[in-house]
Amino acid sequence: MLDRDIARCRLFGVDNLEELVKPWSALSLKDQGCLDKPSCSMLLVNDKNDVPTLIAYFYLLLKQGTPKSVRIFPGGHKGQMPETSPTIVNWLKTELIERPLFLALIAIGLSIA
Numbered sequence: 001m002l003d004r005d006i007a008r009c010r011l012f013g014v015d016n017l018e019e020l021v022k023p024w025s026a027l028s029l030k031d032q033g034c035l036d037k038p039s040c041s042m043l044l045v046n047d048k049n050d051v052p053t054l055i056a057y058f059y060l061l062l063k064q065g066t067p068k069s070v071r072i073f074p075g076g077h078k079g080q081m082p083e084t085s086p087t088i089v090n091w092l093k094t095e096l097i098e099r100p101l102f103l104a105l106i107a108i109g110l111s112i113a
Contacts, residue, residue: 004052035064043091044070045084 005017012023029035044058058070069091073081 030060030064035061037065039066041095042066042068043088043095044068045088046072047075047080048072049075 005020008024009015009017009020012020014020014023025031042061044061046053046055046058048055055072058072062068062070071087071091073084075081
């Protein structure tokens, strides 16, 4: 077992990965129905080959619930590439500044053209 697996087993008071399945599965956001509920805007960023957070989890999140944005980078730990930070900053700028301003203008009937 990897150190990570040993730590997870100890956290849940079990001795091996087979015993970990029951308490671990109780934490599933999918099984709890959380993924189908509305959520805030979300940007998922990672490396396509990341082991702890498999790309399959991203597809699961994208298929359920509120639409999300995703950026998968070709390498780097947790997607840490030179373009990672600018991608996140630009997404935040759009979500927190530009989109709310656009929606506010529409709400009060102003045109931005």
